[in-house]
Amino acid sequence: MRILVISDLHANLTALEAVLADAGTVDATWCLGDVIGYGPDPNDVVERVRAIPNLTCVLGNHDVAVLGQMDDAVFNTEARRSLLWQKKALSDGNKGYLESLPQETLVIDQVTMAHGSPRDPVWEYVLNTLVARLNFESFETDYCFVGHSHIQCLFQLDLKKDRVSLEVPHVGQVLRLTPRAILNPGSVGQPRDRDPRAAYAIFDPDAQTWEPRRITYDIPAVQKRIRAAGLPEKHAARLVEGW
Numbered sequence: 001m002r003i004l005v006i007s008d009l010h011a012n013l014t015a016l017e018a019v020l021a022d023a024g025t026v027d028a029t030w031c032l033g034d035v036i037g038y039g040p041d042p043n044d045v046v047e048r049v050r051a052i053p054n055l056t057c058v059l060g061n062h063d064v065a066v067l068g069q070m071d072d073a074v075f076n077t078e079a080r081r082s083l084l085w086q087k088k089a090l091s092d093g094n095k096g097y098l099e100s101l102p103q104e105t106l107v108i109d110q111v112t113m114a115h116g117s118p119r120d121p122v123w124e125y126v127l128n129t130l131v132a133r134l135n136f137e138s139f140e141t142d143y144c145f146v147g148h149s150h151i152q153c154l155f156q157l158d159l160k161k162d163r164v165s166l167e168v169p170h171v172g173q174v175l176r177l178t179p180r181a182i183l184n185p186g187s188v189g190q191p192r193d194r195d196p197r198a199a200y201a202i203f204d205p206d207a208q209t210w211e212p213r214r215i216t217y218d219i220p221a222v223q224k225r226i227r228a229a230g231l232p233e234k235h236a237a238r239l240v241e242g243w
């Protein structure tokens, strides 16, 4: 069984199309939120996501903000400018679709899904072993899949030594999973781990494997649309840097 795990699409249709094509045939797709925010294609990306068969999706902080369920002031100036633009651009139908998605964690078999962290699903970043350690107490399944940091990585809890380690797996490496772990597939639409390629992962619950993957996409085409929409230059420039 192949499950495509994606997160932080951020209204980047070109990156999303590249990921869906590269992933090939999958049995299900799990999306960890931030479908919109930053990028130039909010409607196209929501519509493409809606068309994915066997999709399970939770909301991220940008999605919640665009729905007007969060004070925009919590975002920095550039992110806020982009959010206001997306609020106007997003159709009522696509807003309604996002409104139908959960803001809480979801559990499917041995996996808990959250945008940020199991302890604070919308906002908390799991960026270091201390935060990861505290979060292992907030979910009961073998694994927790999170997004939000835009960094492809995993936090492994060694049950014998009672220690948490941070691992950055090599792309293309198929990892054999051992309970318990917090795993991040990276960001489709705005990677921030110095690798500009779109990031995602393939989870196989039968084989108990996790395969972090990257795929190149046409970044200049996306930058052109960001600039044409009058969105902040920073959001165009950072795509090339992968930061």
Ligand code: ZN
Residues within 6 Å of the ligand: 008, 010, 034, 060, 062, 148, 149, 150
């Ligand atoms: Zn994000």
